[in-house]
Amino acid sequence: MQESQRHILEILKDGEFHSGEMLGNALGCSRTAVWKHLQKLEQLGLGVETVKGTGYRVAGGIELLRADKILSMLSPAARALCSGLEIFDTIDSTNRYAREMLSGEAASGKVILAEQQSAGRGRRGKTWISPFAANIYLSIRWDFERGAQALEGLSLAVGVAVKRALASQGVEGVQLKWPNDIYVTGKKLGGILLEMVGDPAGACSVIVGVGVNVKMPPEQGRRIDQDWTDVEAVLMSQNMPRRTVRSELVAKLVSEITVVLSDYQEKGFAAYRDEWQAADAFYGLRAAIITPKETITGLVRGVDVNGALCLECSDGRVETFIGGELSLRVQE
Secondary structure, X not given: OOHHHHHHHHHHOOOOOEOHHHHHHHHOOOHHHHHHHHHHHHOOOOOEEEEOOOEEEEOOOOOOOOHHHHHHHOOHHXXXXXXXXXXXXXXXXXXXXXXXXXXXXXXXXXEEEEEEEOOOEOXXXXXXXXXXXXXXXXXXXXXXXXXXXXXXXXXXXXXXHHHHHHHHOOOOOEEEEOOOEEEEOOEEEEEEEEEEEEOOOOXXXXXXXXXXOOOOOHHHHOOOOOOEOOHHHHHHHOOOOOOOOHHHHHHHHHXXXXXXXXXXXXXXXXXXXXXXXXXXXXXXXXXXXXXXOOEEEEEEEEEOOOOOEEXXXXXXXXXXXXOOOOEEEEOO
């Protein structure tokens, strides 16, 4: 993003009208140049409203993420664990950047954020809708020494960390869907995507990607192929004051997730199992596990100490399933 466009956003972020003359004076350019900059901002998906004789505004305002503000709000433990924080205006994928562009000792504990992703994705290659300055697109890279087996259930433990962060911001009733979805009132609020780099049997790095809907524009939300909600809608439904919470929520997410990552090899999923089970969105429901080869149905009976899903079959047997190319669907 050009410096002039970011300057305009800093002015328009309050949600109030500002005249083209005022914007031109602030940028030291003509009103025609201001209009061209605004056209480019609209291409990012920002709803710039124009009223003749009044000016321009972004209805409802926006909050731009700032590294210094987020770092200042981290818990003391997270501040010690975080090796750095980068914020991109637009990037293809924060997970890809953390996976492919970061290396060396300083990479572990590095936090990557973006205002917008052009190629964000969830599990099984699904597109993650990522409008500009609306939601949270976050990746954290973390080094481990004991390989994949010691990390079983990690995505579920991260889910617990996300639930804690949301609760700290007043978001009540958060549920967790195995293996990596965040739900409120049966609608998807966010998701988690873990990717491994290195030796699955030894030293490796894990990229923890987290997406949370905060203030999803309706026109972007119509592109999502399932029921969804966002933090603003949940807070309003719970009679909480309407407010922008992205910076505070990012700081809480980083604070909770880094602490989980720092001691996971020692504690494992067992330390988080009870909290995860208490928030299980599907417990006791009839559901189907869909694998590349077959579909198995039964009653969801929570997860075991390694984070594997437990499914009670019609004959009373309980089968367990580890995440991967699996999909869990509730049956009516």
